[in-house]
Amino acid sequence: MTPSASSLPRYARITGTGSYLPPRRLTNAQLAAELAQSGVETSDEWIVERTGIRARHFAATDVACSDLAVEAARHALEAAGRQAAEIDLIIVATSTPDMVFPSTACIVQHKLGVAGCPAFDLQAVCSGFVYALSVADAMIRTGAASRALVIGAEVFSRILDFKDRTTCVLFGDGAGAVVLEASDTPGILATELHADGSHVGILCVPGTVAGGHVTGDPLLKMDGQAVFKLAVRVLDEAARAVLAKAGRQEADVDWLIPHQANIRIMQGTAKKLKLPLEKLVVTVDEHGNTSAASVPLALDHAVRSGRVKPGDTVMLEGVGGGFTWGAVLLDL
Incomplete structure (x- = not known):
């Protein structure tokens, strides 16, 4: 007896990727020169040695997080051969939304010229895209959505303390997106998500809006050594757990992103x-x-450069404030 279409397994596959970086590129030397005007000393050598970072992009003051998200979304839609009207779910992972509410996802939806489908933000800081992709995968598998636009977008330059050289040299602005579609062929193989709120203090922006004023400190704070030690451990644990869920081995991974x-x-x-x-x-x-x-962003650049190809097995991992972490294993 042939099974009906509704009884066949339902999976989610990435069918298009996209990204966008604001035009202003700032090298370490340029950033060091700007910081020196405020009495903050750093150098290209100091930054590269500790982080591997050589440049970053900063958005103009009149450019919102949603603006970056829309550009990345359009590139992903084009790659997937889809129109915005065909999307039935929009999730934006961000810690730097346009406003307190409504969600940046709703603003993105409007800027794409569509309406009707569910749209919401997901806040898991640097793990946000991995979390959002996992949520979209679950919704597609259960039939709650068929074509999702999953976006990660940030304007972290807005929350940096440019008097703290240990943090202000680390971050940049940008957006990346994927179109995720229902398929009878496995794409996302397994996901693994975790959080531990006991580590709130090692990476946070401890400010908020209350009574028409900012209360607390609205700029990013980080204990770099504590974050480093935790990140290395939990990323390894998440990677092994998602491989076990998928029944795969380390050697099966073509690319780690x-x-x-x-x-x-x-x-x-x-x-x-x-x-x-x-x-x-x-x-x-x-x-x-x-x-x-x-x-x-990294996924899209790897795809468009020809490094990551259809059929490759890719592991995505994220770790960020919360503390949150997770991994997604997928066949592209």
Whole structure:
């Protein structure tokens, strides 16, 4: 007896990727020169040695997070051969939304010229895209959606303390997106998500809006050493857990695309998984840490450069404030 279409397994596959970087590119030397005017000393050598970052992009003051998201979304839609009207779910992962509410996803939906489908933001900081992709995968598998637009977009330059050289040199602005569609062929193989709120204090922006005023500190704070130690451990654990769920081995991974925060964390993760560094996708050198945008940005650049190809097995990983972390294993 032939099974009906409704009884066949339902999967989610990435059918298009896209990204966008604001035009203003700032090298380490340029940033150091600007910081020196405020009495903050740093150098290209100091930044590269500790992070692997050589440049980042900053958005203009009149450019919103949603503007970056829309450009990345349009590129992903074009790659997938889809129109915005065909999308029935929009998720934007961001920690730097346009406003308190409504969601940046709703603003993106409007700027794309469509209406009706569910649209919402997801806040898991640098793990945001991995979380959002996992949510979209679950909704597609259950039939709640068929074509999702999943976006990571950030304007972290708005929340940096440019008097703190240990953090202001790390971050950049940008957006990345994917179109995720229902398929009878497995695409996303497994996901793994975690959080531990006991680590709130090591990476946070401890401010909010109350009574018409900003209360607390609205700029990013980070304990770099604590974040480093935690990130290396949990990324390794998440990678092994998602491989076990999918019934795959480390050797099955063609490409590792981790959150682009620090080259030493990324290389440490690859080594723990016994993956050659040639399988590690790196964009942190040119983009800096773009938080929720970093994984889809790196994925799109790897796809468009021809490195990551259809049929490749890719592991995406994220770790960020919360503390949150997770991994997604997929066949492209």
